[in-house]
Each structure stands twice: as C-alpha cells, then as structure tokens.
Amino acid sequence: MTPVKNSPLVRKLSAFVALSEAELAVLDHLHQRRRTFLAGRDLVHQGQSEQAAYILSAGWVCSYKLQPDGTRQIVDFQIPGDFLGLRSVLLRTSDHSFEPLTDIQAAEVLKGDLLDAFTHTPRLAMAVLWAASRDEAMVVEHLVGIGRRNAEARMAHFLLELASRLALVGMGSREGYDCPLTQYHLADALGLSAVHVNRVLRQLRENGLVTFRDGHVSIHDHEGLIKLGEFDPAYLDQDGPLVR
Amino acid sequence: MTPVKNSPLVRKLSAFVALSEAELAVLDHLHQRRRTFLAGRDLVHQGQSEQAAYILSAGWVCSYKLQPDGTRQIVDFQIPGDFLGLRSVLLRTSDHSFEPLTDIQAAEVLKGDLLDAFTHTPRLAMAVLWAASRDEAMVVEHLVGIGRRNAEARMAHFLLELASRLALVGMGSREGYDCPLTQYHLADALGLSAVHVNRVLRQLRENGLVTFRDGHVSIHDHEGLIKLGEFDPAYLDQDGPLVR
DNA sequence: CGACTCCTTGAAGCGGCTCAAACATGGTGG
DNA sequence: CCACCATGTTTGAGCCGCTTCAAGGAGTCG
Known part of the structure; x- marks a missing residue:
C-alpha cells in the first residue's frame, strides 16, 4: 500500500468511485510537490492570476472575499482532501483569496500535470469534476x-x-x-x-x-x-x- | 449569416472567444430541439434526476431551493444565452428547482450530443466551461x-x-x-x-x-x-x- | 510581565420582519 | 358589461433578531 492510498483526497474520492491502480498512481504523481504554508499568510490574493492549484493534505484553509468597507465574507473552508484554486488554474484569475487557518501541507499541482492526468485517466477527471461540483453545491x-x-x-x-x-x-x-x-x-x-x-x-x-x-x-x-x-x-x- | 449567430448564447460566448465556423456549426446543431415551456410550471424539481440540459433562448428562469418551512431562496436567474441544468446532466441529480418566470423558449441538449460536441470541438468545451465558471462566480x-x-x-x-x-x-x-x-x-x-x-x-x-x-x-x-x-x-x- | 488573541457578557439601538390593510391591474365568467 | 378574484404594489405600526459599543477575563507567547 503506497502512502497516497491513505491521503485524504483518495479517501474522499474512494467513497464514491472505485479507483484503479493506474488512477491511484496518477494521483500519487500529483502529490509529488509537497509544500508547507504558515497559518495566516495568504496563499492567493484576490485578483491575482495564478498558475498552480493545490491539493490540501493537512490543515485548514478558508477562501474569502474582502469588501471595500473592510468586512469579509468567508465563502468556504477547505479541509484535507480538498482542492485549492482548481478553477482558477483551469479557467480564470482567482476571484477570491485563500488563507491558511493553521499551518498546512499541500501538494502543488501544475496546470500541465493536471491536464495530462485528465487526458490519460478520464475517469479521474470525472471524479475530480464531481468533487468540484460537490463544492459548488456546498456554496x-x-x-x-x-x-x-x-x-x-x-x-x-x-x-x-x-x-x-x-x-x-x-x-x-x-x-x-x-x-x-x-x-x-x-x-x-x-x-x-x-x-x-x-x-x-x-x-x-x-x-x-x-x-x-x-x-x-x-x-x-x-x-x-x-x-x-x-x-x-x-x-x-x-x-x-x-x-x- | 445563419440564425444561430444571433442566438444569445453565441453573442455571449463571442464576447470572449472568437468562434470558428466549425464551432458555430456545432452550436447550431445543439440548438436543434427547440422547446417551449409555460411561465410558472417547474422544469426540474429538486432531487429529480435529469437527463437533459437546456440552452435558454428566450424568456427568464430562476433556480431556487425550497426550505422545509416553506420559504425559498432563489439562487440565480437565467436569461437568454444561459444554460439550465448543465451540471446536473453531466454529474449529478439536480439539487435545485427551475421555474420559468415567463413563457420561455429553450433548446434541449442531450447528454450524448453535448459530450460529442465537447470531444470534437474542445475549444467550445472550454468556452462552455468558462461560462459555467462565470455562473459560479455570480453565486x-x-x-x-x-x-x-x-x-x-x-x-x-x-x-x-x-x-x-x-x-x-x-x-x-x-x-x-x-x-x-x-x-x-x-x-x-x-x-x-x-x-x-x-x-x-x-x-x-x-x-x-x-x-x-x-x-x-x-x-x-x-x-x-x-x-x-x-x-x-x-x-x-x-x-x-x-x-x- | 506586558501584549496579543480570543472568549464572554451587558446595554442600547436599528435594520428588517411580521401583521394588517388599502389600492391598482388584468383576467374570468355570469 | 360588470362583479369578482388573483396577483402584485404600496404604506403604516410594532416588534424582534442581530448589531454595535463597551469592558472584563482567560490563555499564550516573546
């Protein structure tokens, strides 16, 4: 059993889809570039154009929008197994900010790697799209x-x-x-x-x-x-x- | 100039992407199955599993969720050029309802046709995905x-x-x-x-x-x-x- | 120890709700 | 043709859920 099989993302996706060995391997590959971020330091700022997405593996994050008057609205919280900035990497500049609420561990996913993964394992693409759809339902x-x-x-x-x-x-x-x-x-x-x-x-x-x-x-x-x-x-x- | 070039959806997408003749033809094809619905009669009910999506070409629709206590929250309004139930056809049963606010005209889009269109004209797929992402930003x-x-x-x-x-x-x-x-x-x-x-x-x-x-x-x-x-x-x- | 963050509680005010009623419009049927 | 009803708009009165302001306490870190 490779370590990735215990990753929160795999746990989450596995609850709804039986992943093949090949798909697990691709997920494993996506988890390569591990990075750490400190609590309270924003990952992405509103309006910034971003090149990478992240798979959160440990810690909590919130995504929020700031109002001109200084108040803020938290749109969603991300917990281990969730994607960060998935949409912004695929489609558009980010329209909200991400702040780690704790020190976090996340795997950086480059746009190219993600598209490759989707091309080679379309079922995985659907699974990720499903997770994104679930996130939207939560919003x-x-x-x-x-x-x-x-x-x-x-x-x-x-x-x-x-x-x-x-x-x-x-x-x-x-x-x-x-x-x-x-x-x-x-x-x-x-x-x-x-x-x-x-x-x-x-x-x-x-x-x-x-x-x-x-x-x-x-x-x-x-x-x-x-x-x-x-x-x-x-x-x-x-x-x-x-x-x- | 074919009629579809004046369709609201084409107008919307064209504002951001220059569509090729081939892509316009595919969009034209998707507009084939024209249907009419009357104001006030729900298109899709909450929890219902749906097989088709629609491209709204005339009239207004709202998507909403009903609360157990009878109040309702309108999540979004759809105007000509907008998709209805795009996500539910691709991914999951609908988790909200659609009500036409006026008599409407809409083109029914079958799951198969949509996937075909995406396969043959990936740029169009990205354009539609972009529109969906914009909708989410509105939410x-x-x-x-x-x-x-x-x-x-x-x-x-x-x-x-x-x-x-x-x-x-x-x-x-x-x-x-x-x-x-x-x-x-x-x-x-x-x-x-x-x-x-x-x-x-x-x-x-x-x-x-x-x-x-x-x-x-x-x-x-x-x-x-x-x-x-x-x-x-x-x-x-x-x-x-x-x-x- | 001081400074900071977070939790807790009180007091007072207001934004938006509920209840209630009147009016206008358009469609329907006798 | 008018009486009627359904739907939508408008306005008033009173109230309550939540906000703002204020201040004290508790834990933690340098």
Whole structure:
C-alpha cells in the first residue's frame, strides 16, 4: 500500500468511485510537490492570476472575499482532501483569496500535470469534476443558509456539514471533531457578528445540542441539531456519475 | 449569416472567444430541439434526476431551493444565452428547482450530443466551461452580498449585475432594461421580505438612483448605484482562457 | 510581565420582519 | 358589461433578531 492510498483526497474520492491502480498512481504523481504554508499568510490574493492549484493534505484553509468597507465574507473552508484554486488554474484569475487557518501541507499541482492526468485517466477527471461540483453545491447551500435561516439554524447546519465532510476523510465522527476555527471565522462565514456567534454557541450548548470549546466540537444531540438546522445531507452524499 | 449567430448564447460566448465556423456549426446543431415551456410550471424539481440540459433562448428562469418551512431562496436567474441544468446532466441529480418566470423558449441538449460536441470541438468545451465558471462566480458574489451587504446595497448590486448580463446578450444598456421580476422574486433572491423590497426600491427611486416600475428598470445614476452597491464587475468581465 | 488573541457578557439601538390593510391591474365568467 | 378574484404594489405600526459599543477575563507567547 503506497502512502497516497491513505491521503485524504483518495479517501474522499474512494467513497464514491472505485479507483484503479493506474488512477491511484496518477494521483500519487500529483502529490509529488509537497509544500508547507504558515497559518495566516495568504496563499492567493484576490485578483491575482495564478498558475498552480493545490491539493490540501493537512490543515485548514478558508477562501474569502474582502469588501471595500473592510468586512469579509468567508465563502468556504477547505479541509484535507480538498482542492485549492482548481478553477482558477483551469479557467480564470482567482476571484477570491485563500488563507491558511493553521499551518498546512499541500501538494502543488501544475496546470500541465493536471491536464495530462485528465487526458490519460478520464475517469479521474470525472471524479475530480464531481468533487468540484460537490463544492459548488456546498456554496449554494451556504447561500440558502445565509439568506433564509436564522443564526441558530445556520450554526447548526454549518457544524453538521463540517462533521459530515470531516468524517469522510477520517477526521471525526458523529460525536464530534477537532476544529481550529475561531468565533471570528464563524462570524465571517455565517454572515453574523462575532458577538452574536458567541451567544448562539452558548444557546446551543445550554440546550444540550452541541459544545464548541477549546478547538473541539462535541455533538451531544445529533437528531436535535439536524432538526434545528434543517440539515439534509443529500447535497453532500449524492452519487457521482461513475458508480451508476 | 445563419440564425444561430444571433442566438444569445453565441453573442455571449463571442464576447470572449472568437468562434470558428466549425464551432458555430456545432452550436447550431445543439440548438436543434427547440422547446417551449409555460411561465410558472417547474422544469426540474429538486432531487429529480435529469437527463437533459437546456440552452435558454428566450424568456427568464430562476433556480431556487425550497426550505422545509416553506420559504425559498432563489439562487440565480437565467436569461437568454444561459444554460439550465448543465451540471446536473453531466454529474449529478439536480439539487435545485427551475421555474420559468415567463413563457420561455429553450433548446434541449442531450447528454450524448453535448459530450460529442465537447470531444470534437474542445475549444467550445472550454468556452462552455468558462461560462459555467462565470455562473459560479455570480453565486459567490451573491453569497457575499447576502452575507455582508445591507438591503440597499444588495439591491443596487443586483440590478447592476443584471444590467451587465443583459447588455452582453443585447437586451438592455446602461440606461435600463426590461425585467419581468416581481418584488416577491427580488425578496426571495436577496434574502429580504417583499415588504422591505418595496421600501428599498422606493428609497432608491427617491434618491434618483434607479426606478423599477411596470416591468422596466431605468437606471438614472449609474455611478451612484455602483458606489452604493460596491459593484466591481471584475467577476463578470474576466477574460476566458482562450483569449490569452 | 506586558501584549496579543480570543472568549464572554451587558446595554442600547436599528435594520428588517411580521401583521394588517388599502389600492391598482388584468383576467374570468355570469 | 360588470362583479369578482388573483396577483402584485404600496404604506403604516410594532416588534424582534442581530448589531454595535463597551469592558472584563482567560490563555499564550516573546
């Protein structure tokens, strides 16, 4: 068993597609150029034209857009197994920024290598495209949450989505997971003020639903959280095209 | 000049890519199966697995998600030249619904035909992928707006984005455009109540910025609107990969 | 130890919501 | 032809969810 078989990306893709040895080898190759980045130092700045994408293998990242008035909106968080800047390398200059929330490990993927991989293993291309599509579905769900759910439901939904994503790459379970986010991150992601995030977390804790403390999320009442957050994991779980 | 050269999709793509005769012919072929749908009758329902995509050639559509509590969030509006259900045909069951806001004309595109077209004219595939990427950038911008802009700025931004998109397919200008949306649609899109939408529109009108009345948007102060909505069209205008 | 980051809580204000009602328009059927 | 209804717009009144401002506490790092 080569090391890459335990990589988060392989775990994620394998949950939906049985990868052949050849495909695993290609993925292995893509993981060659390992790099490290420090927490808090932006990877890509808004508007910058970028040549490389990354496969995140350890640590957390957020992608966000800055407003002229200084506020920011976090669009998504990336966890191990996720791509960074996939679209910008293929199609256009990046329209948002990436900030590592922790020190991270990522494999740099050059445009040429990626296109080669897609040419030689089209099934892998479809698998990656499927992952990108899933990411987009998450952004849409995020949009719905901010537009139509109140603060409590938003938080519940968000924590459940994270639990589900992390479990897929073996970094947590229904009972809980480690999470390096601060309440400021939660605020910027959920479109709330940090103060209100604190109050909402307290309320969820006091109602025995979930506790977020010292970098760890403990889910006490999974059912209750699902109900409160109107969480329907369909948008995360749908089968890719390859298993049909 | 064949009729398809005036199709909104061709207009849109041509703004960023010079299409060859062969590529125009392929696009022409994709426009063969013309169909009509009536306003208010959903095209695709949430969760439904769909086999075809559509190229919208006339009329307006919105894509939305319904919440268990009955509220809905409109994710995006589609105007002539836009694809409907592109992702769902390639990758997964649709995770939102489509409702025609007016009677519409659309060309049905079968999965097979689309894949054939992509295989034979890869430049066209990239162009379509570019359009899809632009759509996604719009969703992200929408997310930012709902999360971090107040009602007035949201409305200003939204009306400007529409102006820009419509101008690209020859359906309006900086001065204004026809728009079949009701205040309820605006509310569901912007995450507001219909009542508040009305008040915001009144305010914009009284401040001499823009008037939305009788299905027509008249932009009186383009500069002022841009400033109020913090509208930066970079996410719409960026060059595709083919013109580099 | 001081400086910094993050969490926590209180108090007060406001942006946007809900409820309610009136009006205008266009289509429909008796 | 008019009575009626459905759909959309407009406006008022009151309220609540969330924000802003303010300040204290707790942990950590140089």
